[in-house]
Amino acid sequence: MTAEHKITERLSPESHDGNRGLHYEENLLWEKEHCDHPGVDLPQAENISLRTGLPERGAIGLPQVSEPQVVRHFVRLSTWNYSIDHGFFPLGSCTMKHNPRLNEKIARLPGFAHAHPLQPAETVQGALRVMYELQEWLSELTGLPGVCLAPAAGAHGELAGMMTIRRAHEAKGQGHRKIVLVPDSAHGTNPATAVICGYTTRTIKTSETGRLTIESFKEALGDGGDIAGMMVTNPNTCGLFESDILEISKLLHEAGGYFYCDGANFNALVGKIRPGAFGVDVMHINLHKTFSTPHGGGGPGSGPICVTDELAPYMPVPTVSHENDTYRLEYEDERPESLGRLRGFVGQFGMHVRALAYMMSHGADGLKQVSEDAVLGANYILSQLQNDFHVPFEGPCMHECLLTDKGLKEKGIQTIDIAKALCEYGYHPMTIYFPLVVNGAMLIEPTETESKDAMDRFITVMKSIAEDAQNGDADKFHHFPESTPRKRMDEVKAARQPTLRWRETS
C-alpha cells in the first residue's frame, strides 16, 4: 500500500476528516468532544429555591462546545450549500433574484427587530406605518384594494384567500358551493389548499397550446351552480399568459364564482400589469419571490393577500388602518365579518420591512423594469436553447421558459440527469418535473437580476449538456454530480427507514 492510500484510509469520510482542498467534512454537534463550559457566558444563576411548583428537569443530553467550534461548525456546513449569491439559480416559479443586503440592515434596526407586537400602539407607530405603506404599495400594484399582510408564506396566503372566498359565499347564503376549479398544471399547494378549506376540486384541462381554453373551462364549469371559485396561476406554470383570461373570469363571475390567482408568478407582471384588471378577486403575493426577501433555505416567507372591495370584509385580521395621523391594528371587533386569525400576532413583520425597502428602492419605474427584464431574459434563454431542447409550447413566454427531455430521454438521459449535470457544472438546476402536464419538464426562470453575460454562460453549459446527451453517454450522466460535497443521495433508503434525528446509538 502506498503512503497516499494510507492517508486516504486513515482520513476516511467516516472519521469526518476526509477533507480535500476546500471541501470539508464535518460531523454533527453531538459527535464533538464535550466541552466543560458552554459557548455563551451569561451570568451564573443563583441557587434559589424554585417557585415552579414542579420538580427540576434532569439531564437533557444536549451537546456542549465552545464558541469557536460552533462558528467553525456552521461555517463549514455553509460551504456545502449553493445559493443565489454563488451564481445563477434558474429555479422556475421560485423567483430566485438578488437579495439586497440593505433590506437585511433595515430589518435589524432595533426599532423593528426589538419591538413587541403587543406594545401600546402609540409606541410602535413606525412599525405600523411600514405595514400600512406596504398594504398601499401592494394594493396599487395589484389593482386590488383590500390587503392583509398576516399570511406567513405563499401556501398560507392561498389558505387565507380561499377561506376568504368561503366566508364570502357563506355570508351571501351561497355556502352550498363546494367545488373549486383547478387546472391540471397548478402548483400542488392549490388542490391541497382547496381541500383543507373543505372544498372538492375539479380539474380544468390544459390545451395543447399550454393554456386554458374557453371550451375546457366551460366544460369544467358546468352550470356553475356548485362552483365556489377557481384557482389559476397567471402567468401559468408553463410560463405562458392565459390569453383567454378575461373571457374565462367573466364566465366564472356570471356563474357566481370567485377568481383566486396564485401570485407565484407575479414577477412577470409587477409594475406593468394589474391582476385586478384581468378579473382576479383575490391573490396572494410571495414577498420572498417578487419582492426579494431571502428564501433562507426554505423560509421564512411571507404571503400577503390582496382582494377586491367585495371580498375585503371577509379577509383575515389584523389589518392596519390610518386615521388622524395615527396607525392602528383592526381586529374582529371592528371587522366582524372577517374570517378571523390565521397566524399569531401580525404576520412575518421582518419580511414586510424588507419588501418595503425593496419596493422603495425600485419605485414605480424600477418595478416595471423588473417585469420587462425578467420577461426579456426568459425569452432570450428560450431563443438560444430552442434548437437544443424540445419546446412543448410556442413562445413568447413570460418570465420563465419551459423545455422538456423529449429526444434525449430516448438516449437514456432524462430531466433528472440534466439537472444533476448542472449541479456538476456549478449551477443550481431549474425546476424539474413541474408542471405535471408535460413529461420531463424543465422550467427555467432567470429573473431580472441576471446579466446577459451570466445567461450566456448558462446557455453554453446547457448546450454542452444537450450535445453530450445527444452523443448518448448515459452512464456518465447517471453518476452526476461527482464534484459536489455528496454524490446522488439514496432517497429511497431515507423514506423506507426514516432516521429523523441523531441518537446516541446511531
Place this chain on the structure above:
Amino acid sequence: MRYLPQTKESRKSMLDAIGVSSVDGLYKDVPGAAFIDGLADLPLHAGELEVERTLSSYANENHAAPDGPFFLGAGAYYHHIPASVDHIIQRSEFLTAYTPYQPEIAQGTLTAVYEFQTFIAQLTGQDIANASMYDGATATAEAALMAMRLTKRSKICVGNALHFDYRAVLKSYIGNHEEAAIFDGEPDEETACVIIQSPDFYGQPHGYEAWRKKCDETGALLIVVINEIISLGLLPAPECADIVCGEAQSIGIPMGFGGPHLGFFACREKYVRQMPGRLIGETVDEDGRRGYVLTLNTREQHIRREKATSNICTNQGLCALAFTVHMALLGEDGFKNLAKLNHEKACKLANAVTEINGVKLLNESFFNEFAIELPKPSKDIVAALADKGIIAGYALDDNQLLLTATEMTSDEHISAFVAALKEALS
C-alpha cells in the same frame, strides 16, 4: 435601479436575438385593459441612502425593548442573542439558498435542520420533530388537525388557558371542518385531543400526568403547547404527550414586532406519516457517505396534491438555523442556566411588585411570567408607564397585568418599574 444589471445595449441585443423590436412584443397574450397606463401611482426609485434614511426614521418612531425597562411577554419574549447567531444566518450560503430540493448542493441547510430536529426532539422529550412551522399558533392548529386525522374524531378540548392568538387561529382552521368543534373542560369519548399549554397563558406551569390519564381513558390524544421554550430547561419534559408543539422564538430570534418567529412540532414516531410540514432524514450517497435529504414527502402537497396532510410548502428555515446555532452555543449547561436565570429574575420581580400595597400575585407558581392584580385598571397603568419609557407588561381584563422577566431584566429595571408603578397607583 442598482439591482438591475442589464444595459441598453444588452437589452437591444437580446431583443434582436429573440426577433422582436420591443419588449412589449413579448406581452402579446395580455389583454390591453390589464396594462398599467404609464407607471403605477407610486414614488419613483430611490437610492440606498434615501431608503435607509426614510425607513430608519420609521424605526426610530418605535419604542424598542433595549430603550428601557421591558416586562412584556405573552407569547413573544425579549432574550439575549449571541452575536455569532446573526453572523451565521447572514452568510450568503444559508440566507440566499432555496428549499433543499437538490440535496447534493444543499447539505449545509439539510444538516443544520437535521440538528434542529434533534434539538427539538430532545427538548420536548419526543421521538421526532419536523423542520419547523410558521409559528406557535399555526403549529397548534395543525396539531389539532393531525389529531382529528389520527382519531377520526372532531372535537377539540382545550384543557387550560391557551394563548388567545393560538385559540383564535385554531378556531379559524377548525372552522373549515363543519363537524368540528372546540370546547373547554375535560375530554369525552368523541374528543380527538386535549390541548394543554404549559406554562399556560398566565405563566402557570402544569404537570401532565392527570391529563394523560384522562386521555388514556377516552382515547383522545394529548397535545402539549409550549410558547416559552426556555422553560424546558427547568420544567419537566412533556414526554407523555402525543404531540408537543409551540413557539421557539425565544432562542435566537428577535421579537421583530411579531415575526418571523419559529413554530416547532414534535410527536411520537408512530404518528410520523400523519405529520404536517417538512422532514429531513439521514441517508447515504452513491459512495456510501452519510448525508441528509428531504424525506417522507409522499405526505406533502407537491406529491399528494389534494390528499396531502397539509398545504405547507416551506418551513421557517433561517429561523430554525438561528435556533440551532444559539442552542449549539448554549449547550446543556448554558441552556439550563438560562432557564434558571429567567426563573430567578421572575422571582425577584414577583417579590418586588408584591411588596407594593394592594398588588397581589395571582399565580400559585410560575416560570418567567406571572399575573398580578392591581388596585386600578391595568390598561391605564400600562399607558401611564409607557409614557415614562417603561413597557409594563400585557394588560389582561380589568385590573390584571401579565408580567415577564428574562435574563435581560436588570435589578435597575425592576427598581425603576416598582417606583413607577407605585407612583401610578398612588
